[in-house]
Amino acid sequence: MKPFLAVLLLLLGSVPALAQVPGGAPAAAANGEWKDADLAAMGEGGYQSTTLVTAAYSFIWVMVLVFVASVWLRSRRLHQDLAELEARIARGQTEG
Amino acid sequence: MKLRTLDLVFLAGALLVAAAMVLAPGWIVDAPLPMASGGMAMAWTQKIFYFHVPAAWCTFLSVFVCAAGSVLHLAKRSRGGDALAVAAAELVVVFGICTLVTGPLWARKEWGVWWVWKDVRLVTTLILWITFIAYLFVRRYGGPGAERLASGLALFGAVNVPIVYISVFFWRTQHPKATVVAGGLDPKMRAAFWLSFAAFTVLYLLLLGVRIRLERARHRLDELHVAADEAGLLDP
Numbered sequence: 001m002k003p004f005l006a007v008l009l010l011l012l013g014s015v016p017a018l019a020q021v022p023g024g025a026p027a028a029a030a031n032g033e034w035k036d037a038d039l040a041a042m043g044e045g046g047y048q049s050t051t052l053v054t055a056a057y058s059f060i061w062v063m064v065l066v067f068v069a070s071v072w073l074r075s076r077r078l079h080q081d082l083a084e085l086e087a088r089i090a091r092g093q094t095e096g
Numbered sequence: 097m098k099l100r101t102l103d104l105v106f107l108a109g110a111l112l113v114a115a116a117m118v119l120a121p122g123w124i125v126d127a128p129l130p131m132a133s134g135g136m137a138m139a140w141t142q143k144i145f146y147f148h149v150p151a152a153w154c155t156f157l158s159v160f161v162c163a164a165g166s167v168l169h170l171a172k173r174s175r176g177g178d179a180l181a182v183a184a185a186e187l188v189v190v191f192g193i194c195t196l197v198t199g200p201l202w203a204r205k206e207w208g209v210w211w212v213w214k215d216v217r218l219v220t221t222l223i224l225w226i227t228f229i230a231y232l233f234v235r236r237y238g239g240p241g242a243e244r245l246a247s248g249l250a251l252f253g254a255v256n257v258p259i260v261y262i263s264v265f266f267w268r269t270q271h272p273k274a275t276v277v278a279g280g281l282d283p284k285m286r287a288a289f290w291l292s293f294a295a296f297t298v299l300y301l302l303l304l305g306v307r308i309r310l311e312r313a314r315h316r317l318d319e320l321h322v323a324a325d326e327a328g329l330l331d332p
């Protein structure tokens with residue numbers, strides 16, 4: 001299972017980087033496809049929409065990666081426990 | 097390295113999620129912004145909708161999966177059901193926190209506040225999340241029989257889901273009423289939303305599968321330990 005967790009981790013980790021749309025938001029604005037209604041708020045010291053959207057998107061990926069890492073660590077510990085149990089059984093058989 | 101069918105399914109799922117996540121941001125950026133009540137286009141934070149709603153969907157789905165596993169465990173003492181329940185409960189916590197964090201990030205721009213304590217949708221969602229935190233605590237520190245007590249908590253959580261969903265229709269809430277199920281989305285928004293929704297669902301199923309495999313491996317290790325001990329094969 002370990003190699004696949006590693007592949008999954010790698011794929012998921014690379015997604016935010018691959019998913020970047022170079023100049024996506026300004027290009028869309030220039031085409032007039034959407035109106036940024038919060039320009040005034042930005043000028044008033046409000047939170048920038050892009051910051052909030054980036055924070056939300058990043059948070060989800062961080063949580064997913066933390067979960068995958070936690071499963072991977074627990075899986076590694078489980079394999080260590082299994083190896084230890086096998087060694088104990090082998091010793092028990094030798095002594096028995 | 098020998099690939100098993102299940103491993104290939106996992107790998108294919110991971111590739112699908114990655115592909116969808118590469119495509120989705122472009123579609124999400126292209127999707128138009130809906131109009132707010134004042135007649136102006138909503139702020140760009142509306143894009144949070146494309147991962148806030150799928151995260152909430154995965155939370156609800158996971159609650160029901162956990163409840164189904166709990167029922168199996170309570171009714172038949174099924175260890176598979178127990179593995180399913182604990183795996184799903186962890187994912188309720190993961191996707192639940194995603195929902196609870198992305199919502200306020202959106203709300204700060206649209207409502208001017210991070211959180212509204214009088215909003216039934218927000219508070220019931222928080223209660224749902226805390227219920228599953230409690231579930232995991234009970235599982236971890238509850239001692240013998242904790243699985244059954246935790247199963248009861250999972251069922252309580254499942255009862256809460258419909259309340260979370262219908263709360264916006266029964267109480268005057270800051271949170272908007274659902275528009276996705278009613279089909280109120282612009283076609284471009286709809287395409288971006290459903291792509292994101294599918295990606296989240298596949299991601300959820302992948303994570304659930306990985307977590308179930310870990311839990312089943314843990315069960316096997318426990319059984320092996322007990323069997324070896326009973327057979328007197330363990331060194332003192």
